[in-house]
Amino acid sequence: MANDPTHQFQIQKIIPIEIGGMDFSFTNASLFMVATVASAAGFLYFATSQRGLIPGRAQSVAEMSYEFIAGMLREGAGNAGMKFFPMVFTLFMFILTANLLGMFPYFFTVTSQIIVTFALSVFVVGTVVVYGFYKHGIHFLSVFAPSGVPKVLLPLVSSIEIISFLSRPISLSVRLFANMLAGHITLKVFSGFVASMGALGALGVGGAILPLLMTVAMTGLEFLVAFLQAYVFAVLTCMYLNDAVHGGH
Amino acid sequence: MFVTSAFAQTAPEATETLVAPGVAPAGEVHTETGVAHDAAAGGVFPPFDASTYPSQLLWLVITFGLFYLLMQKLLVPRVGGILEQRHDRIAQDLDEASRLQSEADAAVATYEKELAEARAKAGAIGETAREAAKTKAAADRTAIEVELAQKLSAAEARIGEIKTQAFAQVGTIAEETAGAIVDQLIGAKATADDIKAAVAAASPKGA
Structure with missing residues (x-):
């Protein structure tokens, strides 16, 4: 059991709920979604409870993350894009916290489920499409026709643009999902090597040092990936929102 | 496996x-x-x-x-509010600092102006005082000179008077002395007119 690398992604029901023949059970995934939101919101709330003019450590981190995303959004989508700040900040904090929580042994990684990352990307792209049409009307379609392209090439360029636009929710979700999934599987496999080689006696224990070192190094790398993927998701969200805010390029 | x-x-x-x-x-x-x-x-x-x-x-x-x-x-307004508050506070402090700076500059300018004025005033007062002292000294000297000249002339007049008086009395003294000498020498009283004539003859002219 211990060595099955996919076991950690198993959804287990905690409170079975069934509505209209559909399974809406409160599962370990649900539990960790709640934990993610509780810890992210709790952190931001309690870190800023002092409302210090001179921030303490926790308040500094909260302010830093706020300004990090604010700067990213302002750079990516301009000042007009700042109305999406709560959305981008929520996405970033949710993904980052979920990724980091997943680094605890025996914890479930919410973002290692393709349906979760896909839902988040659809939320982003859906926001872009809805706001884009609301703001620019039919002119929003000009994002598919870059200016300065010769008329002959326009159908080709437009089809490429449309395909790239449609693949956004897929690339956005698969990137996050695959990174988290692959990292956790790799960690599990290498730590599994340590356990199984250690069981083979003295020689095995000696040989287990290599995968152990690998596991330690991978853990560090996974923390980096946990942050990096949240960052990449937020940056791409800002770039996509730029299309919605400013229309064609 | x-x-x-x-x-x-x-x-x-x-x-x-x-x-x-x-x-x-x-x-x-x-x-x-x-x-x-x-x-x-x-x-x-x-x-x-x-x-x-x-x-x-x-x-x-x-x-x-x-x-x-x-x-x-809740959270975005909360963190944003803290950041904005700090931003405002810093801007306010900077404004206050620049206000104080300009106030200090103004104070320095006023001080220098007043210093220059005071210097000029002090110079003027010194000049006036020097002038006044000079004038007064000159006046005093003149007054003292006048007084001295008066005293001198008064003294001279008195000396002249005393001299005249003395000369006037010389004849009488000589007559008395001559009368007494004659009396002692010859034991006879010479007449006053004789003595007077004799003294006048012996005395230098104009005495």
């Missing part, structure tokens, strides 16, 4: 559970081994097990929606 053997074991059980899918009691899932968990997923790679999607989506919408609301209503 472990993986493959595990799957080999689960294969028959998986078919069993697939026959009767549905909601397994939570307790059962937890007490069973990992083999049973694999079985519950029907051998499908867990993230691609579509039977878990409705539950995940629902709970994601609930939790993420709640988080979004919390962010929009």
Whole structure:
């Protein structure tokens, strides 16, 4: 059991709920979604409870993350894009916290489920499409026709643009999902090597040092990936929102 | 190796559970081994097990929606407010500092102006005082000179008077002395007129 690398992604029901023949059970995934939101919101709330003019450590981190995303959004989508700040900040904090929580042994990684990352990307792209049409009307379609392209090439360029636009929710979700999934599987496999080689006696224990070192190094790398993927998701969200805010390029 | 053997074991059980899918009691899932968990997923790679999607989506919408609301209503204004407050405070302090700086500059300018004025005034006062002292000294000297000249002339007049007086009395004294000498010498009284004439004859002219 211990060595099955996919076991950690198993959804287990905690409170079975069934509505209209559909399974809406409160599962370990649900539990960790709640934990993610509780810890992210709790952190931001309690870190800023002092409302210090001179921030303490926790308040500094909260302010830093706020300004990090604010700067990213302002750079990516301009000042007009700042109305999406709560959305981008929520996405970033949710993904980052979920990724980091997943680094605890025996914890479930919410973002290692393709349906979760896909839902988040659809939320982003859906926001872009809805706001884009609301703001620019039919002119929003000009994002598919870059200016300065010769008329002959326009159908080709437009089809490429449309395909790239449609693949956004897929690339956005698969990137996050695959990174988290692959990292956790790799960690599990290498730590599994340590356990199984250690069981083979003295020689095995000696040989287990290599995968152990690998596991330690991978853990560090996974923390980096946990942050990096949240960052990449937020940056791409800002770039996509730029299309919605400013229309064609 | 472990993986493959595990799957080999689960294969028959998986078919069993697939026959009767549905909601397994939570307790059962937890007490069973990992083999049973694999079985519950029907051998499908867990993230691609579509039977878990409705539950995940629902709970994601609930939790993420709640988080979004919390962010929009509470957390973003809270952190943003703190940052804005600090920003305002810094701007205010900078304004205050520049105001104080300009005040200090003005004070320095006033001070220098007043210093220059005071210097000029002091110079003027000194000049006036010097002039006044000079004038006074000159006046005093003149007055003293006049007084001295008066005293001198008075003294001269008095000397002249005394001299005249003295000369006037010389004749009388000489007559008395001559009378007394004659009396002593010859024992006879010479007449006053004789003596007077004799003295006048012996005396230098104009005395």
